[in-house]
Amino acid sequence: GAGVSQSPSNKVTEKGKDVELRCDPISGHTALYWYRQSLGQGLEFLIYFQGNSAPDKSGLPSDRFSAERTGGSVSTLTIQRTQQEDSAVYLCASSLGGGLEPYEQYFGPGTRLTVT
């Protein structure tokens, strides 16, 4: 079946512009996670959704970052007034469950964001 998809695959934007990244999870997966990986760095947790709600937003690096999920499916991660330090690969993953329940995660291919 279809895996996790993300769009766009690559995004180049000018500093100060807003960007929106999209994640389509595997159908039926209730949990959705956003991560980012800066060049040469490890994975950084941003936020996760259980259904449409986000129990933990503490990983978002600043108030320029926001995320929403509607209908328990598609999620968008929005970065306002982008800065060069926002350049990274943004990864999305989904799982059958989440939160305190241990479920395997399935990762999307990522969106490579470059802020010039």
Add this chain to the structure above:
Amino acid sequence: KNEVEQSPQNLTAQEGEFITINCSYSVGISALHWLQQHPGGGIVSLFMLSSGKKKHGRLIATINIQEKHSSLHITASHPRDSAVYICAAFRNQFYFGTGTSLTVIP
């Protein structure tokens, strides 16, 4: 201080060798994940553990909850196992190790 520590950071092995990657964590967790990131960047979840031991093919993962330690073993390593292996502890959010870069030489 990182909540999750991995060792070694880099590992080079000859094809066929038995490989162990270690992960220690300081937070109480509900699950621990082992991830594999290929050179092209794609990430695959290998194991999700909350206790005991799991085996999939040549890969084995163990966890000791009391000692807050997990290990990933690769038996009969192969060049296609070359990748970065990442340990991630989950407690309300994910805490990631910095990864172990494995290179298996033919």
